[in-house]
Amino acid sequence: MTDTGKKMLEIRWHGRGGQGAVTASKVLAESAMSLGKQIQAFPEYGSERQGAPVKAFTRIADQRIRQHNQVTEPDVVIVLDPTLLDAVDVTEGLMENGTLIINTESSPAEIRQQMGLKGRTLYTVDATGISLRNLGKAIPNTPMIGALVGAMKLLDPKLVAEDFRVKFQGKFKDEIIEGNVQSILDASKEVRAE
Amino acid sequence: MPEQLALTGNEAVAHAMRQINPDVVAAYPITPQTxxxxxxxxFVADGLVDSELVLVESEHSAMxxxxxxxxxxxxSMTATAACGLALMWEILGIASAYRLPxxxxxxxxxxxxxIxxxxxxxxxxxxxxxxxxxIFSENAQEAYENTIMAMRIAEHPDVLTPAMVCLDGFIISHGVESVTIYKDNLVKKFVGEYQPHYTLLDAKHPITLGAMDFSDFYFEHKVSQLDGYNNSHSVILDVGSEFKKTFGGGECYEFFEAHKMDDAEYAVVVLGSTAGSTRMVVDDLRAQGVKAxxxxxxxxxPFPYxxxxxxxxxxxxxxxxxxSIAYGGDGGPVHIEVRSALYGQSPVPVMLNYIYGLGGxxxxxxxxxxxxxxxxxxVATGNVKRRVGYLNLTE
Incomplete structure (x- = not known):
C-alpha cells in the first residue's frame, strides 16, 4: 500500500469558532506523531469568527503523507457542538462505512432518529458535561479527542492523556492540565456506541 | 539526534531562522506570514537567538x-507575503544590485x-x-531546509545574490506536519559565520553604495548582476549535495525533482505544495499502465533551462x-519559461498550460x-483544443 492509499485515516472536525476544533485537530495529530504515526493537521482556511461554524482536519497514517489536497471524503467526522447538526451537513462526503462522533447528551439512537441518519457508525458522548465536571468550563475539544481514540481504538487513551500532560506542562496551570487529562480519559470510557 | 516535531510551515521556517541566528531581523506582519x-x-523574547528584532512600519521599511x-x-533577514512583497518591490532591486545576500x-x-x-x-x-x-518548497520540511540552504547559496562569494524561499500560503504555512529539525550545532556549523567582503562599517576599506550611475556604467553594473546568477548554478547543486550528506534528508536538493521521469511519456510540471498530490496522481496512473x-x-x-x-x-x-497568470503573456510564468527552454529541441512534446488555484x-x-x-x-489526436486552460474554474 502506498502512502496515498486508504491506510490513512482522515478526520474532519466540526465546531464553532472558539470551541477549539482547530486546536483539537493539532493536539490529536501531535499525540499520534508522538506515538509513531505520520500526521497532518490543518484548518479550513478562511476568516474565523467567534461562534461561526468552523472545520479542521487531521490525517494520520503509517507512511509519510505527501498530498496537500483537501479532505473531501473523511473516515471520521467529529462534531463539537450539537447545534451544528441543524446548521451544517456534517455527513458531507462521509462514506457508508464512515464514523460520526457527536458531542451531545442524547443517545446514538436519539441522534440517528433526529438526523434521519442512514448507515455509518454513530457514537455520542457528553463532552460538554465531561468538560464542565473536570474543568468547570464548557471546552469540549479534549474530551472529543478522548472519545475518538476510545471509540475507534485508534491510540491508547492513557498514552494520549500522558502526551497531553507532557506537551502542555508549563504552558497551562496544573489544574487545567489535569482537568483536560481527566476529560480525555473519562470521554474514552463514556463514549456511547449504538 | 534530530528532533521530530509537529510544526506548521511557518513554525518550521522560524526554527530555521532560530538556528541561523541572524544579526538583524526586520519584521512587519502580513497574513499568512504573521x-x-x-x-x-x-525565540527572541526567550533569549534563544541574539538577533536584533526591528519592528518597522511597513514592508517597504522592512526591506x-x-x-x-x-x-x-x-x-539580516525579513519575511513577507502578497501585498507586503509588492510594497517591497522597489527595494528588492536595490538589495540585488548591491549584491546583498x-x-x-x-x-x-x-x-x-x-481582497x-x-x-x-x-x-x-x-x-x-x-x-x-x-526557491520553492513543497512542504514544511522543505521550507525549513531551503531556508538553511538559501543562506549558504546567497552568501557564497561567487553568488552574493539575495534569495527568496517560497512556501504556499496556508496550505504549508498553517498546516501542521511532522518536521525533522536537525541539531542546532550542526545547522550552525553548516550555515557558518557570515563573513562579508565589503561593508559600510569597514573603515579601513571604505566603499560606496547607492551612488549615481548614469549611462556610463549603469548598464554594465546591471549586466554584472548576472554573474551571481550564473555562478549560483553550481553553488545550488553543491550546497544541496552537502546538505544531504550532512543531514541525510530525503527532500529535493537539486533544481527539480524528476518523479518517474526516466521512461515517462506524459508529465506534469508543477511548483510548490501541489507536487504532493501530483506525485500521488502519477503513481495512480503508473498503476494503470500510463507512463506518467x-x-x-x-x-x-535561476531557471534551469x-x-x-x-x-x-x-x-x-x-x-x-x-x-498565477502572466496577463497578456503566454499563459502562466512557468509555462513561458518551459516553452522557452524547449526552443531548439527536436522533437518537442505537445504542451498544454493550466492556470489553477488562484486565491486558494x-x-x-x-x-x-x-x-x-x-x-x-x-497527443493521440494531434489536436490541441485549448493551449491555455484552467483547472477547477467555474466557467
Whole structure:
C-alpha cells in the first residue's frame, strides 16, 4: 500500500469558532506523531469568527503523507457542538462505512432518529458535561479527542492523556492540565456506541 | 539526534531562522506570514537567538532596514507575503544590485484585488525579474531546509545574490506536519559565520553604495548582476549535495525533482505544495499502465533551462501548471519559461498550460488527472483544443 492509499485515516472536525476544533485537530495529530504515526493537521482556511461554524482536519497514517489536497471524503467526522447538526451537513462526503462522533447528551439512537441518519457508525458522548465536571468550563475539544481514540481504538487513551500532560506542562496551570487529562480519559470510557 | 516535531510551515521556517541566528531581523506582519514572525519573536523574547528584532512600519521599511543592516555587515533577514512583497518591490532591486545576500521567506499569497488572503504564486512571480534567487518548497520540511540552504547559496562569494524561499500560503504555512529539525550545532556549523567582503562599517576599506550611475556604467553594473546568477548554478547543486550528506534528508536538493521521469511519456510540471498530490496522481496512473511523470521545479530563478529541456524534450506530451497568470503573456510564468527552454529541441512534446488555484481555489487529484487525460488526448489526436486552460474554474 502506498502512502496515498486508504491506510490513512482522515478526520474532519466540526465546531464553532472558539470551541477549539482547530486546536483539537493539532493536539490529536501531535499525540499520534508522538506515538509513531505520520500526521497532518490543518484548518479550513478562511476568516474565523467567534461562534461561526468552523472545520479542521487531521490525517494520520503509517507512511509519510505527501498530498496537500483537501479532505473531501473523511473516515471520521467529529462534531463539537450539537447545534451544528441543524446548521451544517456534517455527513458531507462521509462514506457508508464512515464514523460520526457527536458531542451531545442524547443517545446514538436519539441522534440517528433526529438526523434521519442512514448507515455509518454513530457514537455520542457528553463532552460538554465531561468538560464542565473536570474543568468547570464548557471546552469540549479534549474530551472529543478522548472519545475518538476510545471509540475507534485508534491510540491508547492513557498514552494520549500522558502526551497531553507532557506537551502542555508549563504552558497551562496544573489544574487545567489535569482537568483536560481527566476529560480525555473519562470521554474514552463514556463514549456511547449504538 | 534530530528532533521530530509537529510544526506548521511557518513554525518550521522560524526554527530555521532560530538556528541561523541572524544579526538583524526586520519584521512587519502580513497574513499568512504573521505566525512565522510571531514564533521568531518568541525565540527572541526567550533569549534563544541574539538577533536584533526591528519592528518597522511597513514592508517597504522592512526591506529597507534589511538592506541597510546587511550593507553594514550584519546578516539580516525579513519575511513577507502578497501585498507586503509588492510594497517591497522597489527595494528588492536595490538589495540585488548591491549584491546583498539577504534571505527572505515568502509565504505565497494572492495579490489584491479583490481582497484575498489565501495562497497562490502571484506575489513572488511579480518579483520575478528583481534579481533574486527563487526557491520553492513543497512542504514544511522543505521550507525549513531551503531556508538553511538559501543562506549558504546567497552568501557564497561567487553568488552574493539575495534569495527568496517560497512556501504556499496556508496550505504549508498553517498546516501542521511532522518536521525533522536537525541539531542546532550542526545547522550552525553548516550555515557558518557570515563573513562579508565589503561593508559600510569597514573603515579601513571604505566603499560606496547607492551612488549615481548614469549611462556610463549603469548598464554594465546591471549586466554584472548576472554573474551571481550564473555562478549560483553550481553553488545550488553543491550546497544541496552537502546538505544531504550532512543531514541525510530525503527532500529535493537539486533544481527539480524528476518523479518517474526516466521512461515517462506524459508529465506534469508543477511548483510548490501541489507536487504532493501530483506525485500521488502519477503513481495512480503508473498503476494503470500510463507512463506518467512529474517534474517539480524547486529553483525557479535561476531557471534551469538546459536541464529541463533535456528532461522534457523526449516526452510525448507535457502540461505545465501555473498558480498565477502572466496577463497578456503566454499563459502562466512557468509555462513561458518551459516553452522557452524547449526552443531548439527536436522533437518537442505537445504542451498544454493550466492556470489553477488562484486565491486558494482547491486543487484536487481529479483536476490533475484531467490535465493528464487532456495531454494524452491531445497527443493521440494531434489536436490541441485549448493551449491555455484552467483547472477547477467555474466557467
Amino acid at each position: 505566525s512565522m514572525m510571531q514564533k521568531f519573536a518568541d 529597507s532596514a534589511t538592506v541597510g543592516s546587511q550593507a553594514s555587515g550584519a546578516r 539577504i534571505v527572505m521567506p515568502v509565504v505565497n499569497r494572492a495579490l489584491s484585488g479583490p 484575498n488572503i489565501q495562497g497562490d504564486h502571484s506575489d513572488s512571480m511579480g518579483t520575478r525579474d528583481c534579481g533574486w534567487i527563487h 511523470g512529474m517534474l517539480k521545479i524547486r529553483v525557479f530563478r 538546459e536541464e529541463i529541456a533535456r528532461l522534457l524534450a523526449p516526452l510525448k506530451g507535457c502540461a505545465v501548471l501555473d498558480r 481555489k482547491p486543487i484536487e487529484p481529479e483536476h490533475i488527472h484531467s490535465a493528464f487525460k487532456d495531454i494524452q488526448e491531445a
